[in-house]
Amino acid sequence: MRRQRIQILAGATRRATVLATALASVLTTALAIGLATAPASALAAAAGAAGHVAGHVAIKRPVNLPPSADLSYTIEARQKGFLIEGEAQVSWRTSGASYTLRTETRAKLFGSLVENRSEGVIDSFGIAPVQFHEKRLRKGPWTTTFDRAGKIISFTEDKQTYPLKGGEQDRSSVAWQLVAVARAAPEKMTPGSEWTFFVAGRRDAEPWTFKVVKRETVRTGLGTLEALHLVKLPPPDSKDQALDIWLAPSHEWYPVRLRFADSDDDFIDQTLGKLVKK
Numbered sequence: 001m002r003r004q005r006i007q008i009l010a011g012a013t014r015r016a017t018v019l020a021t022a023l024a025s026v027l028t029t030a031l032a033i034g035l036a037t038a039p040a041s042a043l044a045a046a047a048g049a050a051g052h053v054a055g056h057v058a059i060k061r062p063v064n065l066p067p068s069a070d071l072s073y074t075i076e077a078r079q080k081g082f083l084i085e086g087e088a089q090v091s092w093r094t095s096g097a098s099y100t101l102r103t104e105t106r107a108k109l110f111g112s113l114v115e116n117r118s119e120g121v122i123d124s125f126g127i128a129p130v131q132f133h134e135k136r137l138r139k140g141p142w143t144t145t146f147d148r149a150g151k152i153i154s155f156t157e158d159k160q161t162y163p164l165k166g167g168e169q170d171r172s173s174v175a176w177q178l179v180a181v182a183r184a185a186p187e188k189m190t191p192g193s194e195w196t197f198f199v200a201g202r203r204d205a206e207p208w209t210f211k212v213v214k215r216e217t218v219r220t221g222l223g224t225l226e227a228l229h230l231v232k233l234p235p236p237d238s239k240d241q242a243l244d245i246w247l248a249p250s251h252e253w254y255p256v257r258l259r260f261a262d263s264d265d266d267f268i269d270q271t272l273g274k275l276v277k278k
Helices: 002-030 042-049 173-184
Strands: 069-079 082-094 098-107 111-123 126-136 142-147 152-155 194-200 205-220 223-232 242-248 254-261 267-277
Touching: 069 098, 069 254, 098 173, 126 173, 173 194, 173 242, 173 254, 205 242, 205 254, 205 267, 223 254
Parallel strands: none
Antiparallel strands: 069 082, 069 267, 082 098, 098 111, 111 126, 126 142, 142 152, 194 205, 205 223, 223 242, 242 254, 254 267
């Protein structure tokens, strides 16, 4: 009987470890303020190696960076039939000439799942990453480098490179570049408008397009807020993974909610619980 209990406990521990590792992978994919996406297609990757990706163009827009702040998010997730709770801590700092963006995501019972750091300068395009580092549960760290002198994007996880034309983002900084664009031209954030950024991930890069849906109310730790709902194309009713983000104009346009969902009804929902300006 004791041996049976030990085997059951060991089995439960293995399942918990597998689940934690899977959740870390999905969080890496979904939350790169959290913000991320599925890997680029093989075709896009091959094109990237040649330095030519459709949609990789330098787009210069007016920007207005939000003030430095610490943001705490609560996380609710369903993965492989399990309901999981956690939290994400985000530290955004900018001096006007440079920035750092740090994120740590934790889940109850599992501890730290994902840690990442984006850092760089502020140029005429807005946020200009120099390096993006990430470490997740049971995986080694990796780095994506934006060589601004050599005008090239490179990866520790892959040999291919992409040209650096201006305005490129990493998977964390893209949300804050979107915030900066919205703050600079809120009148242009109309339903149906689309905003495209070229985003580098772990091994490759591709265009991300966000489409404005409408203004909605969101329940947060700060109360019920009016927020602008955007969806990363393809839209939520497709069979592909969907990423939604809500920005709050009354709170410097900070992201107050993010939701990632897939066709299997798994999801990760991240909602702002606390905000401290620095």
